[in-house]
Structure formats: structure tokens, C-alpha cells
Amino acid sequence: MTQLFYEIGGWIGLLGRGSVLLQVLVSVALLLGYRAWRFRGRGALFPWRAVLAKLVLAALLSLVSLLLPKLGFPGGLVGLIGQLTAIWTALSALRLLLRWVVDGEEVDAYWQRAVLPLFLVLLVGGLVYRLDGLEAVGGVPLLKLFDKNLTLANLLLLLGLPYFLVVLSELPVLLLGNLLGRLIGMEPGNRKALELILRYLLIGVGTIWLADRIGLNSTAIAAIAGGLSVGLGFGVKEVFSNFVSGLWLLFEGSVHPGDVLIHEGDICQVRKLGLRATTLWRDGDNAELLVPNQTFFTSTATTYTGTDDRRRGQVLIGAGYQHDPEQVIAVLEEVARANPRVLADPPPKVFVMDYGASSIDYSLRFSMADPMTNLGISSELRRAIWHAFQEHGIEIPFPQRVVHQAR
Amino acid sequence: MIRGRFRLGTGLAVAMALLVGGCQGGPRPPENLQVVIATGAGSDQVVRSSLQRLATQMTSEFMSNNPGTNLHLRFLDEGDLAASVRDHSTLGAGPDVVISRVPPTARLSDEGLIVPSALEPEQLDPLRIQFLQHFRQGNQFRALPFLLQPSLACYNRERLPKPPATLVELVQRAAEGARVGLPLQIDDLLWSASGFGASRPLLQALDEDQGTRRPLSPADRAKVLAWLGWLYRANVQPTLQFVDTSDGLVQRLASRQLDWISCNATAIPQLRRSLGSRLAVALLPAGPNGEPAQPLARLLLLSFGRDSTPGQRRVAERFALFVLNDFSQNNLMVRAVGNMPVNQNVIVPVKESPQLATMQRSLENSIVPDFRQGIGLRSRTGELRLLLKQNVYGEQSPQKVLEAMEALANPTPERAP
Numbered sequence: 026m027t028q029l030f031y032e033i034g035g036w037i038g039l040l041g042r043g044s045v046l047l048q049v050l051v052s053v054a055l056l057l058g059y060r061a062w063r064f065r066g067r068g069a070l071f072p073w074r075a076v077l078a079k080l081v082l083a084a085l086l087s088l089v090s091l092l093l094p095k096l097g098f099p100g101g102l103v104g105l106i107g108q109l110t111a112i113w114t115a116l117s118a119l120r121l122l123l124r125w126v127v128d129g130e131e132v133d134a135y136w137q138r139a140v141l142p143l144f145l146v147l148l149v150g151g152l153v154y155r156l157d158g159l160e161a162v163g164g165v166p167l168l169k170l171f172d173k174n175l176t177l178a179n180l181l182l183l184l185g186l187p188y189f190l191v192v193l194s195e196l197p198v199l200l201l202g203n204l205l206g207r208l209i210g211m212e213p214g215n216r217k218a219l220e221l222i223l224r225y226l227l228i229g230v231g232t233i234w235l236a237d238r239i240g241l242n243s244t245a246i247a248a249i250a251g252g253l254s255v256g257l258g259f260g261v262k263e264v265f266s267n268f269v270s271g272l273w274l275l276f277e278g279s280v281h282p283g284d285v286l287i288h289e290g291d292i293c294q295v296r297k298l299g300l301r302a303t304t305l306w307r308d309g310d311n312a313e314l315l316v317p318n319q320t321f322f323t324s325t326a327t328t329y330t331g332t333d334d335r336r337r338g339q340v341l342i343g344a345g346y347q348h349d350p351e352q353v354i355a356v357l358e359e360v361a362r363a364n365p366r367v368l369a370d371p372p373p374k375v376f377v378m379d380y381g382a383s384s385i386d387y388s389l390r391f392s393m394a395d396p397m398t399n400l401g402i403s404s405e406l407r408r409a410i411w412h413a414f415q416e417h418g419i420e421i422p423f424p425q426r427v428v429h430q431a432r
Numbered sequence: 433m434i435r436g437r438f439r440l441g442t443g444l445a446v447a448m449a450l451l452v453g454g455c456q457g458g459p460r461p462p463e464n465l466q467v468v469i470a471t472g473a474g475s476d477q478v479v480r481s482s483l484q485r486l487a488t489q490m491t492s493e494f495m496s497n498n499p500g501t502n503l504h505l506r507f508l509d510e511g512d513l514a515a516s517v518r519d520h521s522t523l524g525a526g527p528d529v530v531i532s533r534v535p536p537t538a539r540l541s542d543e544g545l546i547v548p549s550a551l552e553p554e555q556l557d558p559l560r561i562q563f564l565q566h567f568r569q570g571n572q573f574r575a576l577p578f579l580l581q582p583s584l585a586c587y588n589r590e591r592l593p594k595p596p597a598t599l600v601e602l603v604q605r606a607a608e609g610a611r612v613g614l615p616l617q618i619d620d621l622l623w624s625a626s627g628f629g630a631s632r633p634l635l636q637a638l639d640e641d642q643g644t645r646r647p648l649s650p651a652d653r654a655k656v657l658a659w660l661g662w663l664y665r666a667n668v669q670p671t672l673q674f675v676d677t678s679d680g681l682v683q684r685l686a687s688r689q690l691d692w693i694s695c696n697a698t699a700i701p702q703l704r705r706s707l708g709s710r711l712a713v714a715l716l717p718a719g720p721n722g723e724p725a726q727p728l729a730r731l732l733l734l735s736f737g738r739d740s741t742p743g744q745r746r747v748a749e750r751f752a753l754f755v756l757n758d759f760s761q762n763n764l765m766v767r768a769v770g771n772m773p774v775n776q777n778v779i780v781p782v783k784e785s786p787q788l789a790t791m792q793r794s795l796e797n798s799i800v801p802d803f804r805q806g807i808g809l810r811s812r813t814g815e816l817r818l819l820l821k822q823n824v825y826g827e828q829s830p831q832k833v834l835e836a837m838e839a840l841a842n843p844t845p846e847r848a849p
Contacts, residue, residue, distance in 0.1 A: 031502065031504070032504065034462065034464055034502055035464045035466065035502065035504035037464070038462070038463070038464020038465075038502070038504075038744075039464070039466075039524075039525050041461075041464075041741055041743070041744075042524055042525075042739060042740070042741050042744075043741070044524035044739065045523070045524040045525060048523075048524060094522075098524070099521065099522050099523060099524035099739070100522070101519075101521075101522030101523035101524070102523045102524065102525075104522075105523070155519070155520075155523060155525075156520075156523070156525055157506070158506065158516075161506055
């Protein structure tokens with residue numbers, strides 16, 4: 026650690042040179058000037074105008090870096106800051122372009138997760154590389170780990186690489202999956218499974234490389250793997266079981282994102298199929314449920330989207346004994362046919378279900394294209410039946426009780 | 433809001449000025465110096481490790497004697513030196529001190545990336561620095577000689593009780609079964625040419641400076657041809673082998689694949705670790721007629737960067753005087769084995785140390801390069817290595833190789849009469 030501070034002390038020493046200080050001050054002045062101009066009383070600029078302004082700033086920095094040597098001063102540092110500004114400008118333009126073709130929120134999320142941290146690494150790495158050389162700074166030993174010196178470079182890799190492996194593996198794997206899907210016509214479920222496996226493979230290989238890079242020898246890795254096996258046997262058994270179930274579900278294709286199924290009596294739609302849990306959306310209360318994958322593996326699941334997406338609904342209704350069932354059935358079928366969300370094929374059917382205490386009970390059965398719309402269509406049909414019965418003078422009786430009083 | 437930002441900016445500027453300049457009343461901030469050390473050419477690991485050890489020793493000694501100074505060492509490959517210094521200088525972050533051999537230092541000087549020493553004669557004269565005048569430019573010196581690294585013969589005394597004294601003996605020993613290694617690197621093989629009187633004509637013919645370049649005369653051509661012929665005949669011996677680099681030779685002697693090699697003295701520590709007391713050093717073999725070998729010695733130079741502040745320059749000069757003084761030079765000679773002092777006040781204990789005596793005697797006959805001599809030879813190492821290889825493997829006759837060397841030395845159509 027002392028050596029690291031010693032190296033940093035060397036960079037601070039460079040600021041004592043008038044030529045370096047001049048470049049720092051000129052760059053800071055230009056950057057602050059840009060900020061002040063950009064936010065002076067007008068709020069944020071339109072995105073493309075902001076990109077243009079950054080481009081002007083990068084050009085100005087580059088111009089100053091060319092002018093300084095003419096005046097007898099070095100200008101490389103200003104040029105370097107200009108280059109970094111130009112890269113940032115190009116990235117900002119790319120972001121705006123991507124927002125045109127891809128969902129803006131997704132672009133912004135990926136930007137925050139991947140591009141910004143990568144640019145930060147480039148910024149710091151670029152400055153260190155030009156000032157001192159990455160090898161010199163990265164090789165600074167910090168502490169002993171498994172009898173080997175843990176250098177600054179390895180520590181940064183240890184902290185940063187897992188993050189970047191997880192975040193950055195997403196996009197290339199997605200693109201590869203997409204390409205394979207198009208080339209060999211892979212099923213979406215299998216494609217998703219392949220993407221996930223590739224991603225975890227990439228992360229796994231990266232982790233092993235990192236372990237080797239920081240000096241974890243094969244014995245240490247074997248010890249960790251042994252510990253992990255015991256952990257799998259006890260503590261993380263469920264996690265592992267869900268992981269395997271998730272992979273299996275993906276390959277089998279029995280559950281896909283977008284499927285509609287019944288979970289604990291509620292109708293839900295599958296939003297996301299993860300490796301540990303599946304995310305379901307419950308329409309009734311707009312809740313998202315995280316259901317462990319194992320659940321679908323060990324218990325019966327009812328789905329409306331297995332071979333087709335149609336769902337059959339029913340409305341139960343009672344009509345008075347005095348009305349001819351044929352008339353009631355005709356009215357009910359007519360009501361169902363009149364609803365645009367009720368499928369014509371198969372046609373709606375009405376069944377006489379029972380002779381009840383105060384009414385003849387009918388069941389109107391109909392089919393719908395979207396399984397999630399059952400509640401809405403049922404409600405519409407019940408309202409329409411009331412109006413149709415009013416129109417045809419059909420009574421919807423309610424239970425009546427005749428009470429005889431003894432004298 | 434904007435005012436707040438400007439206040440922040442001003443505050444930062446003031447803080448930076450205080451940080452950099454220090455307060456009048458407070459303790460002075462340490463003076464940080466960037467010291468760049470070019471560690472040998474290409475993959476010459478032997479020279480690299482020797483230089484790193486040496487540099488760490490001398491900087492720590494200087495810092496312990498000069499509190500408030502921090503020396504930051506950066507080791508570079510010789511081939512990367514000019515590009516790196518140029519790149520840092522465009523930032524204003526060029527090194528304060530550069531330690532490198534003659535050819536790369538000459539390049540830095542030609543590009544204006546280093547500046548002459550401002551040390552006064554009364555500061556340098558007492559040190560009696562050898563070869564200082566090689567680098568004079570008016571009243572100043574473009575670089576200061578720092579250490580000498582002589583060329584020697586290194587051998588395994590268990591396999592070869594007595595070293596060959598002449599080139600004839602060398603081939604004879606090879607014929608008797610001794611495993612001999614020679615480099616194909618022209619600057620490390622030039623000593624063998626000196627035995628035929630061909631080294632100086634070659635150096636002059638390959639001089640970079642057209643003003644001092646001298647084409648080979650018929651007599652010189654005959655000497656070079658004799659040398660090339662000897663190289664070809666030597667390679668006929670199955671136990672004598674030519675290796676691309678001197679580093680490769682050292683590795684083979686250390687692993688006992690060879691018994692005798694020509695080596696630079698900086699290889700001694702590594703060879704000593706591998707061979708222990710079996711390692712012996714001797715003068716390089718003399719020519720067929722007994723002319724002593726004249727190897728091209730390695731000279732390390734110390735030069736000053738152009739971006740230093742006056743304070744950094746003062747410390748850099750103090751550092752130069754420190755590493756050149758009698759104590760340091762003596763210390764470096766003893767502790768950094770393979771390096772000989774340029775300070776003539778230092779008495780080399782030739783009686784106590786046969787190794788140092790051999791090194792001293794080698795230096796007496798050595799050709800020490802300056803910013804002109806030897807540069808052309810080294811800048812064409814690759815092409816010359818190929819020609820030498822073609823010569824020793826009989827792919828081209830010595831006559832053809834000589835013609836190719838002349839064409840290389842003088843690309844213009846004119847030739848020696």
C-alpha cells in the first residue's frame with residue numbers, strides 16, 4: 026500500500042511542473058466553462074444539441090493541445106482529455122441512436138450498468154497509462170494472498186471483473202442467441218436456455234481465469250470446490266435444485282414467458298423465467314410473484330397456453346320456472362354471440378344445469394382468445410344478460426320463503 | 433448555482449496551487465523525480481535483472497542520504513525508450529533522469545528529448561570520469577558516463593580447466609569436444625573480428641555519420657574476409673554453435689549445455705547462481721597472430737530530461753553527482769557485479785579479485801562507443817545477424833556477405849576503389 030501512495034506521490038509531483046499545471050488548469054477551465062454555458066438559465070439542452078456541444082468542447086480541447094506546442098508548451102495532456110471527451114461524445118451519440126431503434130429504458134439501464142463503468146475504467150486507465158504505464162502501477166503489491174503478492178491490478182480485477190462479466194456478457198450472448206435462432210430456427214425456449222448456459226459458461230470461465238490470475242493455485246481451487254460441494258449438500262441445496270429445474274424447464278419448453286397459468290388458484294402470466302425462480306404476474310391485484318422453479322417441477326401446473334391460447338369461461342344464471350328454457354337458451358346464446366371478445370368458433374353454448382329451489386339454472390359457456398380477459402368478458406356478459414332478460418321479460422328469481430303463522 | 437460552481441472551481445485551483453507550491457511557513461513538499469532505466473535490448477533478461485537490482489540499490493541509498501526526495505523508477509525495454517520518453521514529454525511528464533546505453537541515449541539526444549548537463553567542470557573534474565569527453569558539446573556534456581560493462585569469456589572450469597587464449601585454440605578446443613557458444617549479434621561478436629584487424633574498419637564503414645564514414649579499403653576487405661572465413665570454418669566444428677542472442681548463450685552455459693561462451697560481465701551473477709565455483713571468467717581469445725581481442729564495451733550513460741522543474745533538475749544533478757562519486761562507484765563495483773566504475777579515483781582491487789582484474793584488463797583493450805561510433809553497427813543488428821547467419825551456415829560465401837555488408841553500410845552506389 027505504501028508503494029501505491031508512493032506512486033501517486035510521483036504523479037502529484039508532476040503537477041509541480043509549470044507545463045503540466047498549465048495543461049490541467051486550461052483543461053479544467055474549459056470543462057467548467059462548458060458546464061457553466063450548458064446550464065446557464067436554460068436547463069438541460071436537447072439531447073442532440075448536448076452532443077454537439079460536447080463535440081465542440083472536444084474540438085476546442087484538441088485545438089488547444091495543438092496550439093500549446095506552438096507556444097513552447099506541451100499539450101499532450103489537454104489532447105488526452107480532448108480524446109476522452111470525444112469518446113464520451115461518440116458514446117452519447119450512440120446512446121441516442123440506440124434509443125431510436127431499441128426501447129429507451131433498456132438502453133438507459135444498460136448504459137448505467139455497463140457503459141458508464143467501462144468509460145470510468147477507460148478514463149482512469151488512460152490517464153494512468155499515459156502518466157506512468159499500467160504495468161508499473163498495476164504491479165504494485167498490496168498484500169499477501171495464498172503466499173503470493175496480491176497486486177493492485179489483481180485486486181481491481183478481483184473487484185471489477187465479476188461485475189463486468191455479469192453485466193457485459195448479457196449483450197453478446199443475446200446477440201449470439203438471436204443469430205443462432207435465425208440461422209437454425211431454434212425454438213425461443215431453447216434459445217433462451219442456450220443464452221443462459223452460454224452466459225453462465227462465460228462467467229464461469231472468467232471466474233476461473235480470475236482465480237488463476239490472482240494466484241489461487243489448483244489446490245486452493247480444489248479446496249473451494251470441495252467446500253462448495255458440502256455447501257451444495259446442505260446450505261445451498263435448494264438453490265442448486267432450483268437452478269437445475271430452471272434449466273430443465275427452459276429446455277423442455279413447458280413454461281415460457283407470456284404463458285398463462287393457474288398458481289394457487291389465481292390466474293397468472295409468466296413474466297420472466299430465471300435460473301432460480303420464475304416471475305409471475307397476477308392480474309387480480311397486479312402483484313408479481315417469485316415462484317421457485319422447483320414448484321413447477323414437483324407439482325401439477327394448470328396452463329391455458331399449452332397447445333393453444335384459448336380459454337373457456339362460463340357464466341351461471343338462473344331464470345324463472347315460468348319461462349321456456351328454449352327461449353332462455355336462445356337469448357343467452359344471442360347475448361354471447363353479440364360480444365366481440367367471445368370467439369365465434371367454437372360457438373357459445375348454454376346448458377341447463379339444474380332445477381333449483383327458486384330458478385332453473387343455466388350455464389353459458391363461451392371461448393375467448395386471451396385467457397387473461399375472462400373476468401372482463403364475464404362481467405360484460407352478465408351486464409348484457411340482465412338487459413336482454415329485461416327486454417324479453419325474463420325474470421331472474423331470487424330465493425323466496427313462504428312463512429305460515431299458526432293461530 | 434453557477435456562482436457556486438465557480439467558487440468550487442476557484443477553491444480547487446487554490447487548493448491545487450497550495451498542494452503543488454507548498455506554503456511558505458509549512459514543511460516543503462518532497463521533490464519527486466522520475467528516473468527511467470532502459471533495461472537492455474529486447475529479451476536480454478540478464479542485463480535487465482542486473483540493471484533493476486543496481487537501480488534499486490543506488491536510488492534507495494540516495495534517498496536515505498537526501499530526505500525529502502522521492503525517486504520513482506520506471507524500467508523500460510531499450511527499444512521502447514525513445515517512444516516512451518517522447519510520449520511522456522508531449523504531456524510535460526518526461527523523465528528527470530534517464531539511464532541507458534549509448535545508442536538509445538544518442539537517439540534521445542538527437543530528438544532533443546534530453547538536455548545537456550549543466551554541471552560545472554569544478555563539480556565533475558574531481559570525479560575524473562572516463563570517456564566524459566566523448567559526450568562533450570561545447571562547454572556542456574550531452575550525457576554523463578555512468579558505468580562500464582566489459583565483455584569477457586565465461587566458462588565452466590570443471591569442463592574446461594584452461595580457457596583458450598587465441599581464436600585458433602578456441603576452435604581446437606571445440607574440435608577436442610569442448611562445447612563452445614558464440615553470438616550472432618554483431619556488437620557482441622565484434623571482438624572476434626578484432627583478432628583479424630577487421631573490427632575498426634567495420635565500425636568506420638558502418639558509421640551513421642556520412643562525414644566520418646570510411647568505405648572499406650582493399651586491405652580492410654581482406655581482413656573482413658579473413659574474419660568471415662574463420663567464422664564459417666569455426667561453425668564446421670559440431671561442438672561449436674552460433675546462437676542468436678547473448679542472452680541465449682548465458683542460458684545455455686547456466687544449464688550446462690555449453691562449456692565456453694563470450695559474455696557480458698553483467699551475466700556473472702546469474703551464471704554464479706547456476707554454476708557456483710565452477711564459473712570462471714577470462715579475457716576473450718586473441719587473434720590468430722596474438723593481437724588482443726578488442727570487444728565493444730557496454731557503457732551506461734546518465735542523462736537529464738527536458739521537462740524537469742529547476743528544483744527537480746537540481747535534485748537530478750545531485751543524484752548524478754552522488755552515483756558518480758568515489759563512494760557510490762566503488763559500492764556499485766562491489767555490489768552490482770559486472771559493472772565497472774567510470775570514476776578513475778576508484779581503485780579496482782585487481783590483486784584481491786581476479787574477476788575484477790580480468791574485467792579491468794578487458795576494458796583496457798575495449799572499444800568504448802560514443803554518440804557516433806558503434807551506433808550504425810547496432811542500428812543494423814538485425815540485418816547483420818542475418819548476413820552472419822547466412823555466412824556461418826554457408827548459404828552465402830564470405831565474399832557475397834562482405835558485399836552485402838558494404839551495401840548495407842553505404843546504400844548509395846559509390847563503393848571503395
